Amino acid sequence: MRSIKQPGPPAAERIQWVAARGRGFSFTLEAGQPLLEAARGGFAAEGFSGGVLNIAGGALGPFAYVMPALSKTAANAAFYSQTFRPEGVTRLNTATMTLGVRDQAPFFHCHGLWMEQGGRAGGGHILPEETLVAEPFGVEAFGIDGAVFAAEPDGETNFKLFGPVAAPLSGARAETPAFALRLKPNQDFAGALEGFCRERGIAQARIRGGVGSTIGARFIDGRIVEPFATELTVTSGHVASTADGALAAELDVALVDYTGGLAKGRLVRGDNPVLMTMELVLEVLT
Numbered sequence: 001m002r003s004i005k006q007p008g009p010p011a012a013e014r015i016q017w018v019a020a021r022g023r024g025f026s027f028t029l030e031a032g033q034p035l036l037e038a039a040r041g042g043f044a045a046e047g048f049s050g051g052v053l054n055i056a057g058g059a060l061g062p063f064a065y066v067m068p069a070l071s072k073t074a075a076n077a078a079f080y081s082q083t084f085r086p087e088g089v090t091r092l093n094t095a096t097m098t099l100g101v102r103d104q105a106p107f108f109h110c111h112g113l114w115m116e117q118g119g120r121a122g123g124g125h126i127l128p129e130e131t132l133v134a135e136p137f138g139v140e141a142f143g144i145d146g147a148v149f150a151a152e153p154d155g156e157t158n159f160k161l162f163g164p165v166a167a168p169l170s171g172a173r174a175e176t177p178a179f180a181l182r183l184k185p186n187q188d189f190a191g192a193l194e195g196f197c198r199e200r201g202i203a204q205a206r207i208r209g210g211v212g213s214t215i216g217a218r219f220i221d222g223r224i225v226e227p228f229a230t231e232l233t234v235t236s237g238h239v240a241s242t243a244d245g246a247l248a249a250e251l252d253v254a255l256v257d258y259t260g261g262l263a264k265g266r267l268v269r270g271d272n273p274v275l276m277t278m279e280l281v282l283e284v285l286t
Contacts (some may be wrong), residue, residue: 001273002215003186004077004228008155015196016182018147018164021174022051022283024208026140029133035060036128039099039139040106047172048143052209052281053097054235055112058137061089064130067123068213068229068258076158078213078229078258078275083127088117089134094254094264095126096209096233098279100149100162107151109162109211109279111233113254113262123256125231142208142281145174149182149279156185161277162211176283178208183278189214190249190269193282197239198247204285207251210234212278217255219265227257229275235264239282 027042029035043051064085071079095112113123148167151160164180183192197205212232217225232255239249251272254264 001188001271003273004215004275006077006156006185007075007158010156010186011184014184014187015192016163016184017196018166018180020144020147020178020180021176022142022144022178022208022281023173023175024140024142026138028136028138029058031133031136033133034128035126035131035133036106036108038133039097039108042139042141043099043143046143047170048145049170050099050101050148051141051143053099054140054209055092055095055097058092058139059089059133059135060092060131061134062130062132063090064127065124066127067125067256067260068231070229070258080125085130086116090117091115094233094235096211098149098162098209098211100151102151102160111211111231113233113256121262123231123254123262142283143172143174144178144180144281145170145172147180149180157276159276162279178284179282181280181282183212183274185274185276187274188270189267189272189274189278190251193239193249194247197282202239202284203241205239206283206285207234207237208281208283210237210278210280213275214255215273215275216257217253217263218268218271219263220268221265223263223265225255225257225261225263227259227261229258230255234280
C-alpha cells in the first residue's frame, strides 16, 4: 500500500477515539453571520458544543480557502497553498465540517467542493476566520456528547490537528451510541474503519461528517488520482456486514488534489491510505 514518510515518529495507537452519544438534527445557517458562528449557534441551540456537519449546498461570501500544496521544507510531508479569496458569492456543491475547539475557542475544520462566481469549479479547506454565510441554507448535523474534537499538536505530522478527547456530559438529548474518531497516517481508510468496528462487535454504522486527506485516490470505477496530497470530504459512508459475515466500508468522497484536480466517487477498499488525518463520527446502528 502507498505510504508517505512523515516528519515525526508514528504513535503506537493508530486510531484516536472516544466513545460518546449523539443525535442527528438539521438547522439553517443564517445570512450575514460568520460561518463559524452560524455553525456554533446551530449546535448550541440543540445543547451541543460540537459535532459534525454534512452540507449539500449553500452560498458563502466573503469566502477564503487554501488548497493542499507541496511542502517547501522537511518540516511537513505536505502543506497548504496561499490563501485564495474569490470575489462575489461562492456556491458549495458538497462539504463536511468538524466543529470543535482550538485554543479554548470554537473552531472548525471544513473541506468541500464549490463553484465560484464566474463559473470556476474549486475545492479545498475553508478558512473559518474569513468566511461568511451569503444566503440562508440548511445543513444536516450530528451533535456529540461526552467527546469533543480539539486541535492539539501532533508530533507525527508536525501539524496542530483535530482529534477527539473526552468531555463532560452536557445533558444534551443524545440518543445514539457513537464514536468520535481520528485515523492517523498511512493506514487504509476503509480497512481502519472495518477493523475498528470488528473489534467492538459493531455490525452496522453510519459515517457522519468526514474531513481529512488521502494519499491520492483509487476509485471503484478505475479512476486514479495520482497527486499524493488531497483534501477530502466524505459525501456518504457506512460500514455493514456482507453476506459472508465480513464487514465492508462503502465510502463516497469528493476531493481536490494539490494540482487543483477535482474528483468524486466511491473509494476502493484496501487502497486508499490516509495522508495526514481523517476525522469523523461513527453513528452505531447495530
